[in-house]
Amino acid sequence: MALNIGFDRRVKLEWLDAAAWKAATETDIAEIRKYLDDFLQSECRSREARRKTLTVLTRIWVRIPQKHRSLQERALGILTEDGPDTRLWLHWGMTLVAYPFFRDIADIIGRLLTLQNEVSLDQIYRRLAERWGERSTVRRASQRVVRSMVDWGVLQDTAVKGVYIPAAKKGPAGASVQLWFLEALLYSESTQAVILHQLPKLPSAFPFHLDISVANIRQSKRFEIQRQGLDLDMITIVNR
Numbered sequence: 001m002a003l004n005i006g007f008d009r010r011v012k013l014e015w016l017d018a019a020a021w022k023a024a025t026e027t028d029i030a031e032i033r034k035y036l037d038d039f040l041q042s043e044c045r046s047r048e049a050r051r052k053t054l055t056v057l058t059r060i061w062v063r064i065p066q067k068h069r070s071l072q073e074r075a076l077g078i079l080t081e082d083g084p085d086t087r088l089w090l091h092w093g094m095t096l097v098a099y100p101f102f103r104d105i106a107d108i109i110g111r112l113l114t115l116q117n118e119v120s121l122d123q124i125y126r127r128l129a130e131r132w133g134e135r136s137t138v139r140r141a142s143q144r145v146v147r148s149m150v151d152w153g154v155l156q157d158t159a160v161k162g163v164y165i166p167a168a169k170k171g172p173a174g175a176s177v178q179l180w181f182l183e184a185l186l187y188s189e190s191t192q193a194v195i196l197h198q199l200p201k202l203p204s205a206f207p208f209h210l211d212i213s214v215a216n217i218r219q220s221k222r223f224e225i226q227r228q229g230l231d232l233d234m235i236t237i238v239n240r
Contacts, residue, residue: 001152004061005141006099007095007145008056008141009049009144011053011134013153016091018093019061020076021079023061023062029062032058032062032063040053042059050164058237061094061095067240069181072094074180075184078176078177086173087171088170088207089180090180091152092207093181094210096185100190104131105142105145105204106203106205108128110150112124112231114203117165118164120160120163121142122162124146125142132240144221154206156168166207169208170208178211181211182200182217183222187236187237189202192236192240193236194234195232196214196217197214197233207218222238223235223236223237224236
């Protein structure tokens with residue numbers, strides 16, 4: 001059975017802003033959808049295009065599974081308290097959790113950028129096909145995700161079509177934002193436990209400068225750290 005891609009639209013940062021800010025002030029999903037539908041009228045003239053875009057936006061910020069509800073609520077609290085400087089951290093974290101397809105693309109790009117200075121759509125697609133299959137829908141969706149990343153300011157176009165370079169890393173952010181972000185990273189991983197010192201270095205976090213100390217992570221009540229062997233600490237989310 002083919003995996004569900006879900007994130008198959010180009011999404012602008014200001015659309016995510018609108019979804020998040022509305023979710024922070026309104027609990028009725030129908031009202032949020034109506035607001036976003038009106039908001040997108042000038043950008044997505046096709047009713048079907050708006051419907052698909054609304055599906056992406058609401059899955060990230062509104063239609064949240066119970067197990068991720070606390071993550072969303074704390075993100076909305078950070079957004080209203082800290083303001084726009086932290087918005088990309090929050091959007092990125094919530095999107096990683098909502099869409100494994102997005103997470104896989106972020107992971108691929110992050111891994112490639114540790115080896116080279118640029119990435120191409122062909123490189124991304126070849127690696128995606130190993131998990132998601134060689135489907136035209138995968139190719140189209142990956143193009144739209146990458147274009148979204150360009151709009152969000154984490155990738156930049158080059159003179160060669162389909163080839164991108166990373167933008168300057170975002171941050172640093174405050175400890176509370178980084179701890180929240182690490183929790184989102186851990187939720188987005190397919191495994192429940194990650195080596196502690198590797199968590200801030202996960203490839204899917206490539207756009208961000210994480211400088212939080214291990215001591216701060218250990219003090220957080222959101223994580224549990226267990227020693228394995230002589231010197232290997234594994235980190236998990238409490239009551240995941």
